[in-house]
Amino acid sequence: MKQKFFTLIMIVVLAIGANTAFGAIGDKFDPFVDSQHNYALNYTLPAAGTVSLSITSVNDAPLANITVSNLLPASVTSYTGAASSSQAAGDYTLSFKIVFSNAAVVNDVYNIAFTTNVTTGGCSNNINVNVTIRTKPVYNIAISTATPGGCQALKAVPANNVDASVGSVNSITYTVTPAGAPAGVASYSYTVGMSSAEFTTLNCTTCGSGKTGTANYTATFESVEGTGGTVRGSVSGTFTMTAAYGGGVYAMTATANDIDVTYSAMPTIGDGTNGGFY
């Protein structure tokens, strides 16, 4: 009868993170690679006793890929299953943090087990839960352009005896489209840039970092006679998950992160000595 009583009393509130629903990808039971979660568990000791926390590998998941810290209460000093120092009767909250490193392997499973033992009478209770590593969340971003390239621009009315390429401005517009934000994204931003080895006057005043949303970015460059080349539009970004989703910071997945627009060479006209007709 006495043992049954303890058993009832020790119906510990073993819902780890009791307020968190199970089963959402990215939550503490299905954590993303490179995330971290705080775990908590309330329990009651009807009499003095010990507890033990054991975090183990289920499917040969390397323990080196996780880091456990912030263990409380202080009497719990290990997560390898060793018994804590004696705790008096009362209500407690076990809490700890697990960092799942970037090296964590998808589908690796770790088991978190917690056991309470009452010193007098020898009754115990326990709970365990499997934690399965999930692949990093994906947030797609794409860069595209409708600018066809081809021949470089020429001035319709060039200055007298100055070739039409001089001062002629080409314009090229890239569109950046973030799409398919995963659940749990707290924030994101991307960096868009344009570059060219051949067209040294390339300038994009609106490009840069900290960009959000779908937007167009336009660069200009002056035509260069005798030179063909490429203007490359590039985009990269990161997004941060909410704490409930592990708080990780991930690179956005660029479905097309570099778009090249190619311009062909036009003939040179004039040279350093004779700029035009002579």
Place this chain on the structure above:
Amino acid sequence: MLTGFGLLAKAQSTLQRPFEGALHTYRVNVGVGASYDFYITANADGSGLYDDGLTGEFDINNATGTVGDDGLATAQIQWNNGASSHIYYLWLEATAPGGCSNLINIQITPQANQFDLLSENVPVTNTVSCPATASADGFNASSDAYSAGYTTLTFKVLRENATINPLTASANGWSFVPTLNVDPDLSLGKVIISIAGTTSGTIAPVAGRYLVNGTDNEVIVTVSIENAPGYTRDITLSVTEQREDNTNLNDSDPSNDNATHTIEVMPIINGMGGA
């Protein structure tokens, strides 16, 4: 000096201000391998294309081609009479083998021809003189070998409004065919002894034509006229068939092509006699 230079420059036949009648070569450095096309429009925006075949004011030679290893697109344009009444825009369109083009144009304002070769006395006011009677001129007073001798005259042929060759930055050469007339002629001797310029030196004629170095603005024509006692005679040096090298410009002003010098009458001396 500067003013003179300015006036000279203003009166030149140039690529952009060619004289009517001038042939000019228009060159542009273009990337090797490009095809090119020279054409002329009425407007700076490329509109108003002239049909060379139907337009008499100019003729374009070698309007199209492919740039060779010299990196030059070259065409010659003959500016004809009537061209000075319009402004033209000469275009060169060059197209790379890949299909992309580049353009350049130059505004051209043809001018009435001002190239001129003229003949004058030396100095210009020296229009009358007496026959030479020095032994150095062949005059011989000895009665048994009397000779009236020869008078040596000099004329000057000047070139005005030369065209500067853009490749050499020097004036084009020029040439003419001189003719010497004596009135009355009397079938006596008359000859052009020499024609010489500072740079040209003494010029040897080629089929009667004297070719003058472009740096010489003038040449001195030395003639010898056999004296004719009892006659006042007009010696006229005329320049004909004037032409400028490269541009092929002809003379613009025939009114100054002749210079006349009068040799006053030489008294007649009959045979020495007496009792």
